[in-house]
Amino acid sequence: MNTLFDKIWDAHVVQTVEDGPVQLYIDRLYCHEVTSPQAFAGMRARGLKCFRPERIYCMPDHNTPTHDQDKPIEDPVSKAQVDALAKNAADFGLAHFGMMDKRNGIIHVVGPERGLTLPGMTIVCGDSHTSTHGAMGAVAFGIGTSEVEMVMASQCILQSRPKTMRITIDGKLGKGVTAKDVALYMMSKMTTSGATGYFVEYAGEAIRSLTMEGRLTLCNLSIEMGARGGMIAPDEVTFEYIKGREYAPKGEEWDKALAYWKTLKSDDDAVFDKEVRYDAADIQPMITYGTNPGMGMAITDCIPTVEGMSEVEKTSFEKSLNYMGFEPGEPLLGKKVDYVFLGACTNGRIEDFRAFASIAKGRKKAGNITAWLVPGSWMVDAQIRQEGLDKILEEAGFEIRQPGCSACLAMNDDKIPAGKYAVSTSNRNFEGRQGPGSRTLLAGPLTAAAAAVTGVITDPRTLM
Amino acid sequence: MKQKFDIIASTCVPLPLENVDTDQIIPARFLKATTREEKFFGDNLFRDWRYNPDGSLNKDFVLNDPTYGGQILVAGKNFGSGSSREHAAWAIAGYGFRVVVSSFFADIHKNNELNNFVLPVVVSEGFLKELFDSIYADPKTEVVVNLPAQTITNKATGKSETFEINAYKKHCLMNGLDDIDFLVENKDKIENFERTRS
Numbered sequence: 001m002n003t004l005f006d007k008i009w010d011a012h013v014v015q016t017v018e019d020g021p022v023q024l025y026i027d028r029l030y031c032h033e034v035t036s037p038q039a040f041a042g043m044r045a046r047g048l049k050c051f052r053p054e055r056i057y058c059m060p061d062h063n064t065p066t067h068d069q070d071k072p073i074e075d076p077v078s079k080a081q082v083d084a085l086a087k088n089a090a091d092f093g094l095a096h097f098g099m100m101d102k103r104n105g106i107i108h109v110v111g112p113e114r115g116l117t118l119p120g121m122t123i124v125c126g127d128s129h130t131s132t133h134g135a136m137g138a139v140a141f142g143i144g145t146s147e148v149e150m151v152m153a154s155q156c157i158l159q160s161r162p163k164t165m166r167i168t169i170d171g172k173l174g175k176g177v178t179a180k181d182v183a184l185y186m187m188s189k190m191t192t193s194g195a196t197g198y199f200v201e202y203a204g205e206a207i208r209s210l211t212m213e214g215r216l217t218l219c220n221l222s223i224e225m226g227a228r229g230g231m232i233a234p235d236e237v238t239f240e241y242i243k244g245r246e247y248a249p250k251g252e253e254w255d256k257a258l259a260y261w262k263t264l265k266s267d268d269d270a271v272f273d274k275e276v277r278y279d280a281a282d283i284q285p286m287i288t289y290g291t292n293p294g295m296g297m298a299i300t301d302c303i304p305t306v307e308g309m310s311e312v313e314k315t316s317f318e319k320s321l322n323y324m325g326f327e328p329g330e331p332l333l334g335k336k337v338d339y340v341f342l343g344a345c346t347n348g349r350i351e352d353f354r355a356f357a358s359i360a361k362g363r364k365k366a367g368n369i370t371a372w373l374v375p376g377s378w379m380v381d382a383q384i385r386q387e388g389l390d391k392i393l394e395e396a397g398f399e400i401r402q403p404g405c406s407a408c409l410a411m412n413d414d415k416i417p418a419g420k421y422a423v424s425t426s427n428r429n430f431e432g433r434q435g436p437g438s439r440t441l442l443a444g445p446l447t448a449a450a451a452a453v454t455g456v457i458t459d460p461r462t463l464m
Numbered sequence: 465m466k467q468k469f470d471i472i473a474s475t476c477v478p479l480p481l482e483n484v485d486t487d488q489i490i491p492a493r494f495l496k497a498t499t500r501e502e503k504f505f506g507d508n509l510f511r512d513w514r515y516n517p518d519g520s521l522n523k524d525f526v527l528n529d530p531t532y533g534g535q536i537l538v539a540g541k542n543f544g545s546g547s548s549r550e551h552a553a554w555a556i557a558g559y560g561f562r563v564v565v566s567s568f569f570a571d572i573h574k575n576n577e578l579n580n581f582v583l584p585v586v587v588s589e590g591f592l593k594e595l596f597d598s599i600y601a602d603p604k605t606e607v608v609v610n611l612p613a614q615t616i617t618n619k620a621t622g623k624s625e626t627f628e629i630n631a632y633k634k635h636c637l638m639n640g641l642d643d644i645d646f647l648v649e650n651k652d653k654i655e656n657f658e659r660t661r662s
Contacts, residue, residue: 023650062495063496149644150647158646312480428547433487436491
């Protein structure tokens with residue numbers, strides 16, 4: 001009567017501290033340049049070496065520019081942070097995929113595509129979107145820098161056991177509805193704190209029908225409902241995706257691993273602390289109107305009004321709309337857009353570029369739009385070119401940039417200017433997230449493409 | 465860092481907003497530091513709410529209002545949502561807060577506060593609302609946070625609530641110990657686990 005989460009978690013418990021947390025063994029630690037330097041400094045101050053260096057993989061992604069990566073980074077502070085990761089990895093004997101390395105990219109895109117993320121693993125990274133890796137049937141969650149140091153020092157972490165939740169989505173997704181829309185829909189229903197304290201398993205026909213890329217998008221956004229992590233039981237889609245990837249098991253090891261992976265599902269009589277069900281037929285292409293990812297609606301809807309809100313809720317809601325320059329009760333369709341961003345650990349995979357290209361094909365980028373199309377990794381970039389998507393996109397007036405986190409959080413030069421509107425496939429629309437004063441509308445790749453070719457917020461189904 | 469925690473009695477800074485995310489607590493452009501300079505992070509706590517785009521002080525923001533001060537930040541529900549950046553906890557500690565009171569915290573940020581000897585105190589919605597009212601009625605309202613007894617008291621109303629914290633973490637906070645000290649001492653258990661797992 002165990003859930004998928006229970007099975008993986010229990011298999012990694014080293015001990016339970018008396019009246020305290022669980023000491024959990026970690027199979028994989030991913031490190032990027034932003035949340036690791038102070039952990040390495042702590043290790044040095046304590047005179048420690050990494051306990052299991054072979055389980056740790058490092059790569060810069062947040063600061064990397066999306067152009068001229070073969071040249072030194074212009075911003076000296078970004079350069080120092082990226083250089084520090086390379087030095088730390090070398091000093092501590094860790095694998096490091098630096099800029100221009102063909103294996104470089106956003107850590108949450110690279111892990112799965114290189115076969116480093118596998119079913120049944122426990123995976124952590126100093127990054128809240130580590131929840132992405134749960135799509136492969138792993139227990140994966142974001143941690144702070146002190147916790148990164150814990151894992152470096154002991155390959156373990158002290159954590160309280162989260163509660164379990166299953167979200168089931170029945171039925172088939174409609175035309176123009178992507179995994180991103182499913183996630184934005186769930187967030188709009190659950191709010192940004194509705195799953196706090198829980199580890200979520202996604203189930204149901206609509207989830208099973210998603211590709212591996214779609215599942216990664218969905219689990220990526222688990223944290224935006226407050227969840228500790230999200231996961232999907234591995235199946236043939238998962239196994240097919242993993243087979244043959246660089247670090248995936250091969251030969252006899254593969255057979256052994258596959259036999260184990262096939263046991264990784266919740267038992268029929270498994271009991272979850274909470275069960276939620278949605279109907280796929282209710283999900284439309286979505287867009288956000290506010291300053292947290294839970295403030296989303298169907299693209300054809302109007303922004304809610306303040307009716308029935310408490311004083312504190314009203315204060316936060318009005319502050320949010322004021323920042324966005326929107327009025328309660330107004331529709332978003334037809335509103336002018338300035339920027340479009342396709343990319344991030346949420347929507348920087350090959351399927352997202354295929355979706356974007358399907359709308360861009362035979363059309364032209366609107367004159368008022370600045371578009372940044374940023375592949376999640378060099379592997380995605382190679383796939384784009386192999387499939388000829390680059391030709392379709394260039395023909396339509398779009399340029400493909402070099403991989404990295406880019407405008408998702410604007411730690412490099414890709415900043416949305418103050419007051420400008422961006423339809424973005426990233427994960428957060430917080431105030432200033434894409435640059436001070438930037439106004440973000442989160443959406444899926446089809447909606448982003450529709451805005452890019454029309455210059456205004458457009459229902460992508462009208463272009464399909 | 466590693467400041468032992470016992471009983472704190474202090475006035476409070478009210479921030480009656482919900483869903484305060486860590487991007488607001490410390491914007492991404494301040495995450496490029498490679499050292500843990502708490503003063504730098506503290507100076508940039510709530511940077512884009514504290515300063516106008518031209519760099520001048522935003523006089524309407526509570527941290528710039530001399531009426532309010534103290535070691536306790538009181539915030540609306542779902543405090544610390546979003547990014548896992550521990551820099552947010554460093555900024556809160558660096559500014560001088562020892563306690564954050566809210567009716568609900570995001571998971572990762574809550575752990576980050578605890579790992580930096582900042583105590584997240586979860587109170588009921590009713591207690592929180594009354595606390596905001598007390599602070600606005602009298603900014604000198606004192607709140608007592610007693611970690612050994614696990615209680616928080618609003619001295620204006622005299623009302624108290626108990627709060628939860630696991631015994632292990634409480635012991636760490638009261639004695640200035642961190643998790644790495646604990647884990648490194650347990651290496652034999654880890655090696656044994658590695659040997660016996662299938």
